[in-house]
Amino acid sequence: MNKPRTYKLLFCLFLCLLLWLINLSLGSVAIPLRALIERLAGIPFERDSWEIIVMEYRLPKSLTAVLVGIALPISGLQMQTFFRNPLAGPYVLGISSGAGLGVALLSMAGTAFGWHCLQGSGNHWAAIVAASLGAIAVLVLMGLAAWKVRDSMSLLIVGLMFGSAASSLITLLAYFSAAEELKMFTIWSMGNLGNSGWSELGLLSVLLLLGLLPALLSVKAFNAMLLGENYAISMGINFERLRWSMILSTGLLTGSITAFCGPIAFIGIAVPHLARLLFRTNDHTFLFPAAALLGVLVLLVCDSISQLPGMASSLPINAVTTAFGAPLIIWLIMRRNFSEAF
Amino acid sequence: MNEASNIQRVEASSIHARDLDLGYRAPQTLIAKGISFDLFPGELTCLMGPNGVGKSTLLKAILHQNPPLKGKVFLDQVDVSVLSNRQRAKKLAVVLTEKITSGEMTVNELVALGRVPHTGWSGLLSPRDKLMVKKVLDLTHISHLANKKLAALSDGQRQTALIARALAQDSKVLILDEPTAHLDLTNRFEIMHLLRHLAKKSSRAILVVTHDLEVAMETADKLWIMEARKPLLAGCPEDLMIQGQIQRLLPGDKWQIDPQSGKIRLLDPAKLPNIEGPSHLSQWIRNVFRKNPELYQPKQIRVRDQPFGISLFFPNREEKVTSIAEMIRFLRTQPT
Numbered sequence: 001m002n003k004p005r006t007y008k009l010l011f012c013l014f015l016c017l018l019l020w021l022i023n024l025s026l027g028s029v030a031i032p033l034r035a036l037i038e039r040l041a042g043i044p045f046e047r048d049s050w051e052i053i054v055m056e057y058r059l060p061k062s063l064t065a066v067l068v069g070i071a072l073p074i075s076g077l078q079m080q081t082f083f084r085n086p087l088a089g090p091y092v093l094g095i096s097s098g099a100g101l102g103v104a105l106l107s108m109a110g111t112a113f114g115w116h117c118l119q120g121s122g123n124h125w126a127a128i129v130a131a132s133l134g135a136i137a138v139l140v141l142m143g144l145a146a147w148k149v150r151d152s153m154s155l156l157i158v159g160l161m162f163g164s165a166a167s168s169l170i171t172l173l174a175y176f177s178a179a180e181e182l183k184m185f186t187i188w189s190m191g192n193l194g195n196s197g198w199s200e201l202g203l204l205s206v207l208l209l210l211g212l213l214p215a216l217l218s219v220k221a222f223n224a225m226l227l228g229e230n231y232a233i234s235m236g237i238n239f240e241r242l243r244w245s246m247i248l249s250t251g252l253l254t255g256s257i258t259a260f261c262g263p264i265a266f267i268g269i270a271v272p273h274l275a276r277l278l279f280r281t282n283d284h285t286f287l288f289p290a291a292a293l294l295g296v297l298v299l300l301v302c303d304s305i306s307q308l309p310g311m312a313s314s315l316p317i318n319a320v321t322t323a324f325g326a327p328l329i330i331w332l333i334m335r336r337n338f339s340e341a342f
Numbered sequence: 343m344n345e346a347s348n349i350q351r352v353e354a355s356s357i358h359a360r361d362l363d364l365g366y367r368a369p370q371t372l373i374a375k376g377i378s379f380d381l382f383p384g385e386l387t388c389l390m391g392p393n394g395v396g397k398s399t400l401l402k403a404i405l406h407q408n409p410p411l412k413g414k415v416f417l418d419q420v421d422v423s424v425l426s427n428r429q430r431a432k433k434l435a436v437v438l439t440e441k442i443t444s445g446e447m448t449v450n451e452l453v454a455l456g457r458v459p460h461t462g463w464s465g466l467l468s469p470r471d472k473l474m475v476k477k478v479l480d481l482t483h484i485s486h487l488a489n490k491k492l493a494a495l496s497d498g499q500r501q502t503a504l505i506a507r508a509l510a511q512d513s514k515v516l517i518l519d520e521p522t523a524h525l526d527l528t529n530r531f532e533i534m535h536l537l538r539h540l541a542k543k544s545s546r547a548i549l550v551v552t553h554d555l556e557v558a559m560e561t562a563d564k565l566w567i568m569e570a571r572k573p574l575l576a577g578c579p580e581d582l583m584i585q586g587q588i589q590r591l592l593p594g595d596k597w598q599i600d601p602q603s604g605k606i607r608l609l610d611p612a613k614l615p616n617i618e619g620p621s622h623l624s625q626w627i628r629n630v631f632r633k634n635p636e637l638y639q640p641k642q643i644r645v646r647d648q649p650f651g652i653s654l655f656f657p658n659r660e661e662k663v664t665s666i667a668e669m670i671r672f673l674r675t676q677p678t
Contacts, residue, residue: 084443220465224458226444234405234438235511236431236459282444283451285465 005279005286012293016066019300023062026309029053057194060201064193065303067201068257068264069295071208073275074215075253076268077291081222081284082246085156089269090254093156094138094163099258100189101166102134103127107185108177127188128203128259135255138162139247146243190316191262193303204260211252214245215288221245222284264299265318266325271295274328298324356418356515356547357381357404363412364399372411373399376573379566383514384545386538388558388579390591391568397551400568401519406430417515431459435511437504437518445493449503452492453478456510475510481543482506482536498529502536509540516540516548522557530554534561555591559583559604567591611635619645627652630666638676 025031031050045051072090079088090096106126145158174182196204215222221242224232233239257264275290276282302324306315358380365372374396381387391397402408404415406422415422417433425433435456442452456478457471467475479485482502492500501521508516518537522530534550538561541548549566552558558565559579567575567582569590575582582588588599598609607629614631617624623645631637642655652669654661663669 217463220458220461220463223465224455226447227442227452227455228438228440230407230438230440231436233407233427234431234434234436235455236426236428238427276446280446282446 005281008279009286009289009293012290012297016293016296016300019297019304020062020066023065023300023304024054024058026304027053027058027307028310028312030309056197060196060198061194062300062303063201064196064204064261065299066296067204067208068193068261068267069271069297069299070292071211071253071257071295072264072268073271073291073295074212074288075250077272077275077284077287078215078218078222078246078250080269080272081225082242083156084225084228085153086273087269088156089272090250090258091163091263091265091268093142093159093250094161094166095135095250095254096258096263097163097166097170098138099131099135099255100263101169102130102132102137103188103259104170104173104185105134106130107188108173108181128200128256131259132255134166135258136251138166139251139255143243143247187316188262189318191264191318191321193261193299193317196260200260204256207252207256211249211256214249215253218242218245218249219284219288223282226282261317263318265322266328267295267298267321270325270328271298274298354382355380356383357415357549359403359410359413359415361413362400362403362410362415364396364403365411366399366408367411370411374568374574375571377413377568379574379576381515381547381549382564383547384541385563386534386541386548386550386561387564387566387576388562389549389551389566389568390553390555390558392570392591392593395568395570397568398519401517401551404517405434405436428459431511431513433513434515434517435508435513436516437501437508437521439519439523442492442500442504445491447492448489449479449484449492449495449506450475450488452503453488453506453510456507456512459511474512478506478509481509481540498525498532501525501529501533505533505536514546516546518548518550520551520553522552522554530557531560534558537561538563555588555599555606556604569593608632613639615639615643616641617643617645619643620647623647623650626666627669630670634670637670638673640673 021033021036024036025033029049031045031054035045035050036054039045039054045054076089079090079093080086082088141162142155142159146155149155149158170185174185177185221232221237224235224237225242227235229239232242254268271294272287272291275287275294278294279286279290281287299321302317302320306317306320308314360378362374362377363372364374364377377396377400389397389400399408403410404417404422406415406425409423417425417430422430453475454467454471457467457474458465461467461471476485479488482505484499484502484506487495487499487503492503495503505518505521508518516537521537522533525533534552534554534557537548537550540546541563550558550562562579564576565579565582565588567587567590569575570593575587575590577587583599583601583604586601592599592606596609597606599605600607610632614628617627619627627643627645631639640654640656640661644653644655645651650664652663652666654663654669654672661672663672
């Protein structure tokens with residue numbers, strides 16, 4: 001084990017815990033950190049309203065942020081290594097657009113097909129299934145394309161095209177949908193970490209664990225892929241299996257996050273770069289945990305900002321992550337020897 | 343007797359194949375036909391041939407990335423098509439022409455990747471794996487670079503590190519695709535001598551695809567010469583040179599290989615002037631006339647050493663110059 005890197009990881013973990021507490025304390029009602037720490041130690045809150053605010057709203061929301069922060073960077077990191085392209089990520093390959101199309105079909109095609117979903121609060125599940133199906137459909141199409149075109153640049157372009165095609169279908173659906181449905185979809189597409197209650201969180205965690213498993217089992221293969229596909233095969237890596245494990249893993253991770261929280265922008269592509277930059281390594285045994293921890297950090301910060309501490313309203317999470325992600329990407333690209341570091 | 347010894351040799355070979363047809367399936371394209379070869383342990387073999395003749399296709403057939411259209415390749419007497427990727431990786435390691443983009447990777451991490459076929463699912467190195475990495479770094483004399491990032495290496499160092507990675511795979515066969523392309527003169531020799539040393543020391547079979555005849559003559563035990571639509575020609579480099587078979591590397595009649603120096607040069611023009619003098623000087627004067635066939639040729643040229651001087655003899659006079667540049671300048675002024 002590399003000592004300084006391990007310390008950096010531990011420091012990130014400590015920061016995550018600190019930010020998690022800060023995240024819980026901030027919001028329209030400020031709850032002192034001291035009270036939160038005492039509550040953790042078993043001493044009840046001074047006010048009952050705090051208990052409800054924390055247990056029913058802030059805790060599930062912050063845990064959702066944690067899950068998103070783990071899932072999307074790991075999904076993006078797999079894509080970037082697999083396609084050997086620094087600009088790859090869940091968005092670029094159209095998975096999010098596919099999930100969006102699933103939800104759009106569910107929420108906006110109601111008028112055309114005569115169903116009414118996303119209307120009540122209990123219909124998260126329908127949205128979740130629709131988004132997952134959409135994401136898996138795009139990924140299977142990508143897999144087929146991957147089977148046909150061997151070189152990864154063409155595959156990325158195919159992915160972009162799938163994304164554009166899905167977006168155009170969404171536009172069509174939006175054009176013919178009722179105003180109320182359209183607003184619902186638009187708000188869905190802005191991302192929301194606060195949608196999930198405890199039961200949703202439970203399912204999301206299970207799905208993410210299932211999605212993380214293939215990635216963890218492929219750490220060695222991803223390290224071998226750093227030298228390119230041909231080297232990886234020459235070192236005994238089963239490339240076909242890696243391809244399908246990557247499709248399964250990123251499909252589950254991105255698909256379920258998009259289903260539960262909407263398309264969360266930029267995290268999936270920017271955080272893996274942040275991890276490479278801060279830890280100065282390409283070794284996936286470090287990069288996977290580093291990207292996950294940094295993702296949690298970033299999302300907790302973004303969520304704390306979006307809660308607009310001290311004010312009654314909050315900002316859509318995508319507005320905050322993109323405001324954070326775009327300058328980061330620009331900064332990364334302006335850095336000299338960025339391509340060397342990748 | 344002859345046949346019996348042949349059979350014995352086939353049994354000892356690390357890779358062998360008989361009568362392969364190489365090419366691509368969709369669309370069906372035949373690139374080379376009737377290719378047979380034996381690669382022996384302890385030998386450095388150089389595969390040479392013009393571009394497009396099927397060298398890469400032959401490599402892909404051995405690596406089972408593009409199986410031959412007809413025939414089978416045997417690795418350690420086992421048909422490569424029945425081996426799994428991992429089994430093959432334990433017998434055969436490669437150095438490819440692919441560019442390595444992961445600049446943050448250290449030499450140590452790169453070489454450790456060579457242990458991939460031997461480690462468990464997590465890729466964690468056992469003490470034995472770590473020992474092997476260390477041994478290989480020592481063997482290739484790059485231990486001092488172990489913690490350097492790949493982006494900080496020179497081309498020669500990076501190539502050595504890639505060879506070390508392949509060695510860490512601990513396979514009996516090593517295949518390198520143009521390992522000396524983009525390298526300077528010294529590094530070309532260093533790398534090839536390192537490979538020769540490795541072949542001898544650990545009795546590995548090493549196959550190198552190269553266009554570098556000069557270095558190949560200097561280091562190879564065997565040459566394999568591939569020519570468009572002809573069987574592969576294998577032999578001791580010196581034999582191939584003496585027999586003139588090496589000329590097959592140069593299709594067309596513009597170039598030739600000088601059997602004396604082993605260097606490629608322009609075919610001698612129809613007429614060269616008569617040059618007298620020590621051969622290490624006269625060869626360079628000849629070189630000038632080969633390069634400049636349009637140059638006016640004196641009847642006779644005499645060159646001498648210490649002090650260096652050239653005398654140009656014309657039917658009715660003699661001209662003395664003190665450098666080759668001066669000789670060229672003078673001859674340019676002569677009517678042709």
